[in-house]
Amino acid sequence: MAAISFELIKKDPGSLARLGSLTTTHGSIQTPIFMPVGTQATVKAMTPEELVEVGSQIILANTYHLYLRPGHELIGRLGGLHRFMHWDRPMLTDSGGFQVFSLGELRKISEEGVNFRSHIDGSRHFISPEVSIAIQEALGADIAMCFDECPPYPAEYSYVQKSLELTTRWALRCKKAHQRPDQALFGIVQGGMHPELRRESARQITDIGFDGYALGGLSVGEEKEVMHRMMHECSDILPENSPRYIMGIGAPEDLVEAVNAGFDMFDCVMPTRNARNGALFTSFGRINIKAAVYAEDQSPIDPACSCYVCRNYSRAYLRHLYRSQEILASRLNSWHNLHYFLDLMAQIRAAIGRGEFASFRNDFYAARGS
Ligand SMILES: CNc1nc2c(CC[C@H]3O[C@@H](OC)[C@H](OC)[C@@H]3O)c3nc(N)[nH]c(=O)c3cc2[nH]1
Ligand SMILES: [Zn+2]
Numbered sequence: 001m002a003a004i005s006f007e008l009i010k011k012d013p014g015s016l017a018r019l020g021s022l023t024t025t026h027g028s029i030q031t032p033i034f035m036p037v038g039t040q041a042t043v044k045a046m047t048p049e050e051l052v053e054v055g056s057q058i059i060l061a062n063t064y065h066l067y068l069r070p071g072h073e074l075i076g077r078l079g080g081l082h083r084f085m086h087w088d089r090p091m092l093t094d095s096g097g098f099q100v101f102s103l104g105e106l107r108k109i110s111e112e113g114v115n116f117r118s119h120i121d122g123s124r125h126f127i128s129p130e131v132s133i134a135i136q137e138a139l140g141a142d143i144a145m146c147f148d149e150c151p152p153y154p155a156e157y158s159y160v161q162k163s164l165e166l167t168t169r170w171a172l173r174c175k176k177a178h179q180r181p182d183q184a185l186f187g188i189v190q191g192g193m194h195p196e197l198r199r200e201s202a203r204q205i206t207d208i209g210f211d212g213y214a215l216g217g218l219s220v221g222e223e224k225e226v227m228h229r230m231m232h233e234c235s236d237i238l239p240e241n242s243p244r245y246i247m248g249i250g251a252p253e254d255l256v257e258a259v260n261a262g263f264d265m266f267d268c269v270m271p272t273r274n275a276r277n278g279a280l281f282t283s284f285g286r287i288n289i290k291a292a293v294y295a296e297d298q299s300p301i302d303p304a305c306s307c308y309v310c311r312n313y314s315r316a317y318l319r320h321l322y323r324s325q326e327i328l329a330s331r332l333n334s335w336h337n338l339h340y341f342l343d344l345m346a347q348i349r350a351a352i353g354r355g356e357f358a359s360f361r362n363d364f365y366a367a368r369g370s
Pocket of ligand 2: 301302305306307308309310311336339
């Protein structure tokens with residue numbers, strides 16, 4: 001029995017957008033879907049029951065962080081990540097490739113893997129494709145990611161080319177090391193912002209063959225139009241009947257563009273990280289709740305939002321909580337932002353179902369005055 005199966009349900013007549021259903025060991029996911037990020041086995045400030053209430057179908061956790069603390073063997077001994085964090089729905093773990101390069105200190109990369117020092121206590125560590133796979137198998141997420149190198153941005157063409165070749169050799173080692181029959185393994189396509197390198201990487205990764213395919217190396221500081229162009233450049237290079245995931249994407253407008261380009265799965269820290277800084281997403285763009293203009297504003301964050309926060313709390317109260325640095329500020333702001341992102345995806349799925357994604361996309365931009 002395959003660890004996952006993907007069914008392409010409907011293709012939008014006016015775009016590359018598509019409805020899909022991804023069935024995993026812990027249940028089915030309707031795509032396109034946004035995956036809240038729970039790096040250290042928690043989507044910050046939210047309980048699993050609250051995550052379900054705001055519409056979460058699948059959440060992420062991170063190999064790098066959980067390996068360093070509390071340790072993947074500990075989580076494995078305690079029954080795996082689902083039991084450890086009381087989440088019984090689908091989960092995906094990232095391979096740690098990105099964090100080793102962005103968080104690890106004094107890292108040294110070789111063909112074998114990456115030596116680095118922990119950003120927590122400076123202790124020395126080594127992660128290789130085989131180690132990353134062993135960690136992810138111990139954690140037990142429904143979908144594991146290949147250990148890859150996310151090249152820095154910007155980077156020389158020659159560096160990006162060498163890097164994608166290494167990522168391919170590592171992907172083959174990941175596939176050989178991966179044993180868990182109830183866990184899917186996704187390949188990651190690199191190639192920087194160069195269409196021909198993206199095609200080369202996609203050919204190499206799809207030749208190895210995985211349960212699903214991700215675009216890595218995006219949302220790393222490139223301009224929006226470059227990011228969006230790469231999405232469209234890469235769309236036809238991934239198998240149509242496999243789930244397609246863009247890592248680290250993104251803001252609401254990036255999600256709409258990525259769906260328009262034919263992608264199915266997305267993750268980003270934005271809804272929760274921005275919430276903790278008072279930045280709230282609405283149907284008319286973003287607001288920052290700490291602004292003085294909201295001091296006596298009794299209206300909800302977004303009158304068009306049906307979430308628990310918008311039904312019960314005023315902007316004035318949320319501004320007070322934020323300025324008072326109350327814990328409830330992070331909770332209510334995260335609750336609303338997650339609901340916004342997940343409700344946006346539900347609206348997108350409904351629009352594709354009606355064959356009206358193109359007009360949905362136009363209305364989305366019109367509501368933002370762009
Ligand atoms: C934001 N932009 C971005 N994110 C990215 C991530 C996830 C970061 C991972 O870090 C945690 O969020 C901070 C999440 O982990 C739960 C996420 O999966 C990537 N992961 C891999 N393996 N390879 C990439 O090329 C890559 C590129 C990214 N670009
Ligand atoms: Zn709301």
